[in-house]
Amino acid sequence: MRAKLISVLISASLSACALAPGMYMGDTSGDSSIEVPMLESGEPVTAKVTITPITADLIVQQVTAARRQAQAAKRPVPPQDPGPYRLGPTDVLSITVWDHPELTIPAGEFRSADLAGNVIGNDGAMFYPYVGVIKVEGMTIDQLRDLLTRRLAHYIENPQLDLKVVAYRSKKVYVVGEVKQPGIQAITDREHSQKVGSSGKW
Numbered sequence: 001m002r003a004k005l006i007s008v009l010i011s012a013s014l015s016a017c018a019l020a021p022g023m024y025m026g027d028t029s030g031d032s033s034i035e036v037p038m039l040e041s042g043e044p045v046t047a048k049v050t051i052t053p054i055t056a057d058l059i060v061q062q063v064t065a066a067r068r069q070a071q072a073a074k075r076p077v078p079p080q081d082p083g084p085y086r087l088g089p090t091d092v093l094s095i096t097v098w099d100h101p102e103l104t105i106p107a108g109e110f111r112s113a114d115l116a117g118n119v120i121g122n123d124g125a126m127f128y129p130y131v132g133v134i135k136v137e138g139m140t141i142d143q144l145r146d147l148l149t150r151r152l153a154h155y156i157e158n159p160q161l162d163l164k165v166v167a168y169r170s171k172k173v174y175v176v177g178e179v180k181q182p183g184i185q186a187i188t189d190r191e192h193s194q195k196v197g198s199s200g201k202w
Contacts, residue, residue: 084140088170092117096162130155
């Protein structure tokens, strides 16, 4: 009789555990049945949230995504091609019209090319014989050469132009940090012969 009583009590206890609140482990995926506090656009609100079961596959996916993100952050960003140089105010141009020395300002022994060149004004315009005042700010060298060639073709048969920038004054580069030569650096049409080493110094 005593053994039967113990068996009945154990069965009742197990049944009670199965029916106790909070012990039922059913399917919890999907939206929550109640609204919970959360932030939306920085403001506290209450809303139902999506419940995602924590499984082994979910942990593997999160670890893999975190590793890929860390590797992408360490990967150096390739430099972007800035495109052709755009002319700006105070840039100095050297314009040569072959077989027409009257249209070319000569650079002598005591006059460098940047002193004998055509200076673009602060308003972005410049004057050239037979062409007049033209707005050149924002143009590339090829665009300005084509424009001058078309305008001079009204006065000169088959004009041949050589045009280049001899002084880049409209744009400046500021170098800061742990480098050999910090400050304003001149822009030229030649690629820098030295590269930045692993220490960051030039």
